[in-house]
Amino acid sequence: MKAPLSLNSFLGNERVVEILRRAIQQDRLPHAMIFAGPAGVGKCTLAVLLAQYLNCPLPKGESGCGTCAVCRRIAAVIGTRYKECLTLEKGYCGTCANCMARMQRHPDIRIIEPEKTTIGIDQVRGMIAEIAYQPFEARYRVVILDPADQMRQEAHNSLLKTLEEPPSRTIIILVTTNPYVLLDTIRSRSRMLQFGGIPQRLIEECLTKRERRSPDEAHLASIFSSGSLGIALSFNTDQYKEVRALALQFVTLLLTKGRFSAASALAADVAKEKENFQLWLESAAAIVQDVYYAQVAPERIGQLDLLEELKRLGQAVPRDVVISAIERLKELKLALFRNLNRQLALEAMFLGLTAGQKSPYASTNARMTKSVYR
Secondary structure (H helix, E strand, O other): OOOOOOHHHOOOOHHHHHHHHHHHHOOOOOOEEEEEOOOOOOHHHHHHHHHHHHHOOOOOOOOOOOOOHHHHHHHHHHHOOOOOOOOOOOOOOOOOHHHHHHOOOOOOEEEEOOEOOEEOHHHHHHHHHHHOOOOOOOOOEEEEEOOHHHEOHHHHHHHHHHHHOOOOOEEEEEEEOOHHHOOHHHHHOOEEEEOOOOOHHHHHHHHHHOOOOOHHHHHHHHHOOOOOHHHHHOOOHHHHHHHHHHHHHHHHHHHOOOOHHHHHHHHHHHHHOHHHHHHHHHHHHHHHHHHHHHHHOHHHOOOHHHHHHHHHHHHHOOHHHHHHHHHHHHHHHHHOOOOEOHHHHHHHHHHHHHOOOOOOOOOOOHHHHHHHEO
């Protein structure tokens, strides 16, 4: 059974947690805050844990206890966030398991999220009308807008008035991956806390201890998490290994200067799978990186289940070729933000590396650019 989540067990971003704790101890917690940072690092979760700490009747040290009735009802706010009614398409039936779980939510802790694609003015006006009154039960009401960058313009303007004249005993937290989409006036009236990625070792430890994942699965998920626990939790090991097998074939051809026809066929197959292409590219980059580690620092190899293949490639391929492949893959990853023809881009990278040509992405040659981009 998983231990109850509390501020003491929050993963990563220790500096942000410490700032919040110190602000509470000094009774200087801002009435409005912006939690900004990458997706999947726990920004909304921390906002809910902060609400626990503010309202728990029996706090443990510098955290809510996580087990009392108040903490459990606050935890239910995020624990049931994505639970929809099993009977009705919209709303509550009040009798299904999901609705009964959602009814356990604390009334003074709310997450406001987009209806369809945006947070509208009616949602913000409803929130403003609610916080004009004192909390029903809690010492502090906490309202979380997530993601705040999806507020409509009129919703921004409506919220601004509330931030200028904040109600007592209410904390407003705006969660976002892009704080600069918010109005300058909103940012100036809120304390911004910048979150960073979670260290790989902490993600791996969390997956093995809290989530009961196998060490191998946890290790792989942490490697490809990009510092996001959310990505690590959704990591599909079986799917990844299928994609990685194709990546290993292509990387082997790339580093050993294999036949172009074989590389082109692989590129065609990979390019068809648009949904998995990013994962394939990350896999290829990770394999090449590990080949480099096999040459210079074997203890840093991440994908230990490929150890023998990585060592063989490391011994067979000159180091400068491996370094060049790492650079080419980095350039290709950046190029994905443009309208990229994936198959042509892979073929151009293969030809560029195996023939010792200059990278098409660093080139100003218009003809090469047209051949790679639609």
